[in-house]
């Protein structure tokens with residue numbers, strides 16, 4: 001009797017959980033049939049290789065920065081609508097963000113990948129030295145032009161197989177807008193986009209085919225701009241009547257740089273002066289400095305953020321200026337789902353790495369030489385999914401972290417780039433519109449499609465992912481967002497830069513109706529390498 005009552009309470013609790021797959025529903029497709037359908041997906045993805053190449057090359061040629069991914073989103077939204085997806089545009093107050101759905105019912109599997117570029121990383125693809133198409137323009141020096149090609153290819157293959165076999169479920173595609181500013185995903189979460197999603201399969205360019213689970217290396221962060229306001233005056237005629245907002249910025253930076261020594265070694269913090277005043281003879285009335293405060297966990301990020309705010313107030317006090325601050329971006333440290341990562345790893349092993357040609361390897365080694373990396377060439381062996389590191393290392397962040405603390409999530413890394421590169425650099429753009437990127441995206445699409453099919457077919461796998469999420473991942477740690485309902489997305493960022501370069505960039509937009517590839521359109525030989533060792537040495541010194 002007592003047992004029954006407890007069961008009822010449990011049942012009610014389970015029923016009250018909003019919109020998740022909860023019951024132990026039986027497998028929808030037999031293991032044998034699943035194997036066959038997986039093979040069909042591989043064939044489908046291969047038949048879509050041309051489209052994959054077009055997507056990779058086109059988005060590369062748009063070269064758009066965060067929040068200004070106008071052409072990229074217009075192109076992807078059009079493509080998805082043509083293929084039967086329903087698309088809602090401008091989600092979460094971001095003109096370039098969208099939410100594309102196809103299918104119906106449970107589970108809801110959402111594919112995400114970033115779409116924005118890196119300032120000043122414009123680079124001719126396949127050319128093994130630093131040479132921009134447009135000097136100083138943005139480019140894909142992170143490789144975010146390839147992830148949506150993986151997702152859309154996988155989605156189209158899946159849709160075909162699911163339609164044919166009558167497999168129910170909902171597929172969602174969404175873009176990582178402004179990932180380089182960690183400016184969107186926490187806002188998507190805040191505005192409720194992930195509340196009915198069962199599993200998120202995220203994908204990001206890498207130099208191997210791999211997935212991980214648990215905490216891993218890397219940081220989370222708060223990106224904050226401090227805006228100081230003083231009083232202008234003639235810089236020579238009456239400087240004593242002025243209160244320099246730039247003085248406050250500089251004092252804050254000096255303070256932070258002294259404090260650095262007394263912060264945990266795993267922290268990373270960096271800043272740019274986003275407004276340094278107008279001209280020297282006018283005491284700067286306004287000035288602003290933009291910080292990234294990175295740490296390994298929420299409490300430590302919060303602590304350093306609070307120190308930063310205090311220091312800004314102290315700098316304002318020293319200079320008799322006023323200060324306010326606003327959050328421009330935020331990312332939680334990532335945590336990925338063990339059951340989903342392990343299922344994905346089995347598919348990674350089935351797919352394996354692409355077959356690289358001698359040309360692919362020559363380009364890779366030449367680029368590695370130019371930037372002073374080990375000349376290991378392209379990856380030839382898969383990395384294995386292991387346990388999370390016991391002592392995670394510091395490093396970069398990705399706002400997929402915010403989603404991973406709300407829905408079971410994994411990130412698939414696919415081999416579209418060259419190992420041993422510095423990151424956020426022109427050299428990271430070289431492979432990104434070449435056969436290396438195209439083949440890497442095809443391999444990634446196979447794994448994405450197969451892994452999603454498995455989730456659609458096996459409710460038990462979705463259930464295991466939620467068990468891990470509830471009983472392991474969030475047992476002692478709960479998501480606390482850094483943003484409130486009042487923090488708008490920073491959609492004004494990068495507007496000026498894109499306005500400056502867009503008409504120049506437009507001349508090189510890839511036209512797939514006239515050219516077999518962007519390389520062909522640009523008249524670039526694959527690969528383009530220096531003839532002599534001396535010029536390689538010159539490349540290195542010219543960095």
Ligand SMILES: [Zn+2]
Pocket residue numbers: 114142144179204
């Ligand atoms: Zn990235």
